[in-house]
Amino acid sequence: MARNIRLTLAYDGTRYAGWQVQRDRVSVQSTVEASIEALTGERVSLLSAGRTDAGVHALGQVVNFFTESTIPPDKWQPALQTRLPHDIVVRDSQEVPADFHATYGAKLKRYRYVIHESRIENPFIRPFAWRQNGPLDVDAMQNAADLLVGTHDFRSFESHWPNTDTSVRTMFEARLTRASGWNVWGAAPVSADPGADADYIVFEIVGDGFLYNMVRSIVGTLVCVGRRAWTLAQFQHAFQALDRNVAGETAPAQGLFLVSVTY
Amino acid sequence: MARNIRLTLAYDGTRYAGWQVQRDRVSVQSTVEASIEALTGERVSLLSAGRTDAGVHALGQVVNFFTESTIPPDKWQPALQTRLPHDIVVRDSQEVPADFHATYGAKLKRYRYVIHESRIENPFIRPFAWRQNGPLDVDAMQNAADLLVGTHDFRSFESHWPNTDTSVRTMFEARLTRASGWNVWGAAPVSADPGADADYIVFEIVGDGFLYNMVRSIVGTLVCVGRRAWTLAQFQHAFQALDRNVAGETAPAQGLFLVSVTY
Known part of the structure; x- marks a missing residue:
């Protein structure tokens, strides 16, 4: 009987046409398959x-597939890693019950969006953040984000409406953090202290x-709101x-990370 | 009379054959020129x-060149940036006296080397760090690094000896820092607190x-030493x-950053 294997993947989405298989374009899905x-x-x-989407990253994408192979569950991780490019990493592999479904079983997802407040580009950060020139008012942004928590119709934030389903979702967390210093890829001094160079704004949102x-x-x-x-x-x-x-523009893909999924 | 323009550059060295112009290979120098x-x-x-070298990065490389152009000093930064790929950034431009020489005038250079302690690759960090499986003893490494500070003959750490010059140099700082958490590219929780997930070791060294x-x-x-x-x-x-x-192996290029130069 076929076994159901679950993988946790991290990837740098920069080079890919997104997760899904697309004709004539390299996707993360086709590369892992x-x-x-x-x-x-x-x-x-x-x-x-x-x-x-294209350019979006993952730290903890969860996938599953059925196989007749007898490779032990924990051996999939190293065996696949040697066959994958460096920008896709298998973090974990395990066997799961036949009824585990990575798409429909997902109870909660956590996304992160990184904003880099800087007048000058940073070549290390550009593929992983949305650069904003001016100072943003994070307190004002947090007050707005607080409105998102709870069960609401999020149709104002949906592209390609109408879809065929409800646009009501529940958000459990929507938090902005101004962060500094301790970022080995930035030109800022190495420091664990938030301070004057706190030029990252990290938005984390958890929803069903x-x-x-x-x-x-x-x-x-x-x-x-942050720009006032x-x-x-x-x-x-x-x-x-x-x-x-009526809502604002769609922020660019490269600042977005799928952080983790809860089943 | 020709003007002398000084630029400060940051670059992701991943795609380049190094700074210097090489036949048939794309270098940072040839791209900026x-x-x-x-x-x-x-x-x-x-x-x-x-x-x-190839794969080495810079946060604050300093260069200069002579030009007959009348472009105002501060306009070089934006004008060149629009003509450069995203992985090379001009951080600053200014006019300097005719006797300023980026190579011979350098008094101090600061380099950073990033080690990532992890059993699993991280696709975001791989081009910017040297991954080490096991836990490293940072205190023992610091005791060894302390021996480097001062004026010494560093011939044991020079490739391609003999060169034609002295191998005596003076180091003013050689510091290792274990660092955690606050790293928007890692899978670790966003946190400014060094703690259990402190899986980066950052080595900074300043010398003449x-x-x-x-x-x-x-x-x-x-x-x-860190591996005991x-x-x-x-x-x-x-x-x-x-x-x-007699010394150890040469650590790979991708963990190394030229952080800043003092004149």
């Missing part, structure tokens, strides 16, 4: 917790599900309007 | 503080000059032997 075929000779179809482009639309709208172009009342109005055209 | 030619029509030769591959040879030898394969006495013996064959 090719590594499984190289190992076992089997052509499998991966199920995934989230279909990350996310609409298409939802995190990026939320971030684009929070930045309107919008008041809290204007953010609230855009959120409640249930109309994507 | 091409951007200057695209802007001014002039073919210039850049002088640099350090000739970083560095021999070829010197920082990487030092790091390779410090890691022998070598005692402090063995490190001291290798240092004093003035023989490259």
Whole structure:
């Protein structure tokens, strides 16, 4: 009987057309499926917790697939890693019950979005953050983000509406953190102390599900508040309007990370 | 009369054959020179503080060149940036006296080397750190690094000996820091607190000059101590032997950053 194998993946999405297989373009999914075929000779179809877009990264994407192979569960990790490019990493492999489904079984997902406040580009950070020139008011952004927590209709933050399903989701956390210093890739001094060079703003959001482009639309709208172009009342109005055209721009893909998935 | 322009550059060295122009390979130098030619029509030769090797990065490389152009000093930064790829950034531009020479005028250079202690690769960190499986004894490494400070003959840490010059240099600082958490590219929780996940070891060294591959040879030898394969006495013996064959391996290029140069 076929076994159900679950993998946890991290990847730098920069080079990929996104998670999903696309004609004539290299996707993370097709790259991982090719590594499984190289190992076992089997052509499998991966199920995934989230279909990350082109340029979006993952620290803890969860996938599963069925196999006839007798490779022990913990051996998949090293065996696949040797067959994968450096920008895709298998963090963990395990055998799971036949009814485990990476997409439908996901109870909570955590996404992170990184904003880099700087007048000058940083070549190490550019593929992993959205650069903003001006200082952003993180307290004002947090007040707006607080409105997102709870069960709401997030239609204002959904691209490609109408979809065929409900746009009501529940958010359990929506937190902004200004962060500094301790970042070995930045030009800033190595330091664990938040301080004058705290030029990163990290947004983390946890929910039971996310609409298409939802995190990026939320971030684009929070930045309107952070720039003081919008008041809290204007953010609230855009959120409640249930109309994507009223909210802010969609923040670019490269700042977004799928951090983890809870089953 | 020709003006002397000084630039401060940051670059991700991953894609490049190193700083220096090489036949048939793309170097950082040739890329920056091409951007200057695209802007001014002039073919210039850049002088640099350090000739970083293939895969080595810079946060504050300093270069200068002479030009007949009348572009104001502070306009070089934005004008060149639009003509450069994303992995090379001009951080600053200024006019300097005719006798400023980026190579010979350098009084102090600061290098950083990043070690990532992890059993599993991290796709975001791999191009910027040397991964080590096991736990390293940072206190033992610091005791060894302390021996480097002062004026010494560093021949044991020089590749391609004999050179034509002295191998005596003066180090003013050689410091190891175990660091955690606050690293937006890692899978670790976002946190400013050093703690259980402190899986980065950052080595910073400041000196009046560095021999070829010197920082990487030092790091390779410090890691022998960190793994407890070598005692402090063995490190001291290798240092004093003035023989490259006695010291440890040369750490890989991708963990090394030229942080800053003092004139």
